[in-house]
Amino acid sequence: MxxxxxxxxxxxxxxxxxxxxxxxxxxxxxxxxxxxxxxxxxxxxxxxxxxxxxxxxxxxxxxxxxxxxxxxxxxxxxxxxxxxxxxxxxxxxxxxxxxxxxxxxxxxxxxxxxxxxxxxxxxxxxxxxxxxxxxxxxxxxxxxxxxxxxxxxxxxxxxxxxxxxxxxxxxxxxxxxxxxxxxxxxxxxxxxxxxxxxxxxxxxxxxxxxxxxxxxxxxxxxxxxxxYISSSMAFRTVGDDAHQVVNVANGKPTLMFLVIGETARAQSVQANGYGRPTSAFTGKIPGVLAFQNVRSCGTATAVSVPCMFSTMGHDSYDGDVARHSESLMDVLVKAGVSVLWKENDEGCKGVCDRTNHVDINPDDFPDYCADGSCRDEVMLEGLDQEIARLSGDRLVAFHVMGSHGPTYFKRYPDEHRFFTPDCQRSDIENCTQEELINTYDNTIRYTDFVIAKLIKRLADYQDRFNTVLLYVSDHGESLGESGIYLHGAPYMFAPDEQTHVPMFTWMSPGFAAARNVQPDCLDAAAKNGSFSHDNLFSTVLGVMRVQSNVYQPKLDIFGGCEDSIYRADLDAELQADDGLKVQ
Structure with missing residues (x-):
């Protein structure tokens, strides 16, 4: 082997x-x-x-x-x-x-x-x-x-x-x-x-x-x-002492339209100095005041809306606290104001969860809605009946779709394609700058049209109510400046286009007389003053004559232009009521 x-x-x-x-x-x-x-x-x-x-x-x-x-x-x-x-x-x-x-x-x-x-x-x-x-x-x-x-x-x-x-x-x-x-x-x-x-x-x-x-x-x-980890945070009530001071000036209740805009920037609003006719409808209405210097609380709806309806303000805003707290809407209800929130955007972000609210269902309004979204004129449908179901002083809040991108072209009907050529596509970066600006400006102009119709509706009601409208956008929008589009930039880095927002108001003669608001003073404040979302909370409480420890008179836009005699009478009335004193 x-x-x-x-x-x-x-x-x-x-x-x-x-x-x-x-x-x-x-x-x-x-x-x-x-x-x-x-x-x-x-x-x-x-x-x-x-x-x-x-x-x-x-x-x-x-x-x-x-x-x-x-x-x-x-x-x-x-x-x-x-x-x-x-x-x-x-x-x-x-x-x-x-x-x-x-x-x-x-x-x-x-x-x-x-x-x-x-x-x-x-x-x-x-x-x-x-x-x-x-x-x-x-x-x-x-x-x-x-x-x-x-x-x-x-x-x-x-x-x-x-x-x-x-x-x-x-x-x-x-x-x-x-x-x-x-x-x-x-x-x-x-x-x-x-x-x-x-x-x-x-x-x-x-x-x-x-x-x-x-x-x-x-x-x-x-x-x-x-x-989620902070979801165990205790829920915080706000304005538990809220109550209304009775208005005996002319015997009429107050009806306020509060319009929360979406993605409108001040730079594209004619009433804020823009050179194109984007305020063509409200510009024809006497008494509409445009505030020139207004800053948003955030650069996205998820921040700005709960912030402006909270007591915290921009400097101290905490989203966790806001989610576990009552909002302005809750305080109004506590005080006896009838409220209704009409939603045509992406939700009220918690501020209307515990109060009367209506979400616009696109299936119910085929004339205004397509592809799951509705144009803002739908907000006027059924409005008279909704107001009739409320009682006493009434606030109707409208959360509009406004200028929500990137499909700006879906925010207005064909008859409001005023600026052309516009950008009829969602990949807006592939449109020319002219098309993009035209499309966005059409959304601003259409929003102006809707607000003009709301003011007209309030004017029709002024024989029965003291009527007033306040509009403010939640944040602005970038349209390619410095290569930036849309919104949501971190606030400290955000360009002016995302934080400078339009705000304007209209009030009936009855409201001005009942509140003793001096129009010249308010006009000067709108032109020269500095405001922000922080003003909204106390301004709305002031409109509804709601007194509470969360009311800050210095932030009340109308309060700064009240006649001094009216302020003295109100102060005396409050002291007689429960010892509260307006600062």
């Missing part, structure tokens, strides 16, 4: 076994390369918007270190590797990166096309967006963008065979190394350019909110924490 060359006691392996083991060992792509590939894709692919912004900032500097400029993509790459590595374990890697690719593609489209910045407020705005509004952003370009930059990479990732470490210990050691090595390099870059990054970051804080996926993941975590 031939002698075997295999050492005694060792197992004999065939060549076919060796081939299978080698094949098994090298099957698939090492998971570490997947991490690097994903980091590269995010750093250079889905973050080119922030890189472009970074280099445009450097371009405006007198001098900068070229090495600092070159380091930026590497900082994003190394930071992404550190961030992604903990999520690279088997059974977690593919679901995690698939979610990351989908959300990254969507956020990248929004940032590139509309200049949107993702933070907690924007996440809140997205979560509270209704289905109809969400679909208004759907167009061929957005779908193609999502498929190419999100869906295709996800499919490739899912079909890709990935090789993981053979043991847990080896996997942990490899991942520690994957995080430690980039961390060392980042430390080296920080040592070289820390002052440069600190200077640019300190002067351009919005850059940190543009880095994907950190921006929207951080925002989502903050929103979840505030929205």
């Amino acid at each position: 031939p002698r075997s060359n295999v050492p005694f006691g060792l197992p004999v392996r065939s060549s076919s076994q060796d081939k299978r083991n080698v094949s098994s060992r090298w099957a698939g792509i090492d998971y570490r390369w997947v991490i690097v590939a994903m980091a590269l894709y995010f750093a250079l692919g889905l973050n080119w918007k922030v890189l472009g912004h970074f280099y445009s900032i450097l371009g405006g500097l007198v001098d900068y270190d070229p090495g600092f400029a070159i380091s930026a993509p590497f900082v994003l790459l190394l930071g992404s590797i550190i961030l992604f590595t903990p999520f690279s374990f088997k059974y977690l890697l593919k679901p995690f990166f698939a979610l990351l690719l989908i959300t990254g593609a969507l956020s990248n489209y929004a940032m590139v096309k509309y200049g949107i910045v993702f933070d907690r407020s924007m996440i809140e705005n997205i979560v509270e967006t209704n289905t109809t509004e969400a679909f208004s952003y759907l167009n061929m370009q957005s779908v193609l963008w999502f498929v190419v930059s999100g869906l295709v990479p996800v499919v490739i990732l899912i079909l890709m065979p990935i090789r993981y470490p053979a043991t847990i210990v080896r996997g942990v050691l490899q991942r520690v190394a994957m995080m430690l090595i980039p961390f060392v390099f980042l430390g080296g870059l920080a040592g070289l350019y820390f002052k440069d990054y600190a200077s640019v970051g300190r002067n351009n804080k919005v850059l940190g909110k543009e880095v994907s996926p950190v921006n929207y993941f951080t925002g989502a975590i903050q929103y979840t924490k505030r929205r």
Whole structure:
């Protein structure tokens, strides 16, 4: 017999076994390369918007270190590797990166096309967006963008065979190394350019909110924490002492229309100095006063509406507290005022939840509604009957659709296509600037038309009521200025177009006489004064002669223009009533 060359006691392996083991060992792509590939894709692919912004900032500097400029993509790459590595374990890697690719593609489209910045407020705005509004952003370009930059990479990732470490210990050691090595390099870059990054970051804080996926993941975590973890917060009542001071001036109850606008900016309103006839209808009505300098509480409906109906004001506003507190509507009801909220936008954000409210159902008004949304003229349907069902002093709040984008063209009927050519599409960034401005201005003009009709309705009621209207928009809108579209920018970085909003009022002679409001004084205040959403709460209480510890006379727009004799009489009346004194 031939002698075997295999050492005694060792197992004999065939060549076919060796081939299978080698094949098994090298099957698939090492998971570490997947991490690097994903980091590269995010750093250079889905973050080119922030890189472009970074280099445009450097371009405006007198001098900068070229090495600092070159380091930026590497900082994003190394930071992404550190961030992604903990999520690279088997059974977690593919679901995690698939979610990351989908959300990254969507956020990248929004940032590139509309200049949107993702933070907690924007996440809140997205979560509270209704289905109809969400679909208004759907167009061929957005779908193609999502498929190419999100869906295709996800499919490739899912079909890709990935090789993981053979043991847990080896996997942990490899991942520690994957995080430690980039961390060392980042430390080296920080040592070289820390002052440069600190200077640019300190002067351009919005850059940190543009880095994907950190921006929207951080925002989502903050929103979840505030929205759900704090849900156990005790509910807070407001204005429990609220009561009305009886108005005996002319024996008429008060009827107020409070119109909450949507996405109207002061820069596009003729009554605020704009050069185009966007106030063509209210401009013909005597007594309409436009306030020139009014600031919003937020840059999105989800912030501004609950803020203006709360007692907190912009400087101290807390969304968690607002969600767990009564609103202006509750205080009015406590005082005995009959209220009705008519909703044609995306919800009252909690301010009308405990009071009488009506949500406009598109199915009920086919003449005004299509594709799940309604034009604002629908708000006048059934209004007389609704007012008749109320009693005493009455407030009807209208939350209008206004200039909600990006489908501005859906906000007005064909007969109100005054400015042409307009932008008849949702991907507004592909319209010419002329078309975009025309479309948006048509929405402002149509809102003016609706408000004129509301004022006409109030004028018809002035033989039975002291009537008054107050309109204010929730926030403004960017129309491509500095490459920014829509709204929702962080307030501290928000452009003037998103925070400077229109506000105007009209009052019947009966209301002015009953309240002793001096028209000349109010006109001067509208032209020269500074106001904000903070004024709304006390102004409405003042209109309804509601006294409470939450009423602040200095914030009452009409109160500052009351005749001094009337104020003295009111003060005496209050002291006789329960000892309260107007400050």
